[in-house]
Amino acid sequence: MIAEEQVSLPRGEVSLVLTDENGIIVDQRHVNLIVDQMRDAIAAFAAQVFTDKIDKIAIGDGGHEPGDPNTPVPPTVSDTALDNQLVIKTVTSVSQPDVKSAQFSFGFTTADVSDPTSVTEAGLFTDPAGDLVARVTFPELIITGILTLTVTWKLIF
Numbered sequence: 001m002i003a004e005e006q007v008s009l010p011r012g013e014v015s016l017v018l019t020d021e022n023g024i025i026v027d028q029r030h031v032n033l034i035v036d037q038m039r040d041a042i043a044a045f046a047a048q049v050f051t052d053k054i055d056k057i058a059i060g061d062g063g064h065e066p067g068d069p070n071t072p073v074p075p076t077v078s079d080t081a082l083d084n085q086l087v088i089k090t091v092t093s094v095s096q097p098d099v100k101s102a103q104f105s106f107g108f109t110t111a112d113v114s115d116p117t118s119v120t121e122a123g124l125f126t127d128p129a130g131d132l133v134a135r136v137t138f139p140e141l142i143i144t145g146i147l148t149l150t151v152t153w154k155l156i157f
Helices: 036-046
Strands: 011-019 025-031 053-060 068-072 085-090 093-095 101-108 117-127 132-143 148-156
Touching: 011 117, 011 132, 025 132, 053 101, 053 148, 068 117, 085 101, 085 117, 117 148, 132 148
Parallel strands: none
Antiparallel strands: 011 025, 011 148, 053 085, 053 117, 068 132, 093 101, 101 148, 117 132
């Protein structure tokens, strides 16, 4: 009998780093979730029908219990959008840290959102279709005139 190879499901590693104007880290979180749309896209890529690229990161303020921004509602694999998207931007950095991963990053400031802005969710999206690839919810982070939120998303295959 031939032994079966054990293959891990795709997963994500998300780093949310809030820094001040001097680059000092004020808050940092690490979370992850890959949604079903990404698994569908991987299959479509293998079948040579997937033409979008992962190129957008969005933030929102709807990923929490009503009235309590410090109690996140966990994302599910069937999510297709953020609960309340505030802004979506093209990633500023794309890299391949190793042969089985891809990493995407963008920094959000008050040039992107009002001052102050509470953020409790983030998503990684394809372009141009706008399909959600991965979603994360977390206790409130606040972007202000002196605080930048950098979202770095690593997808591991």
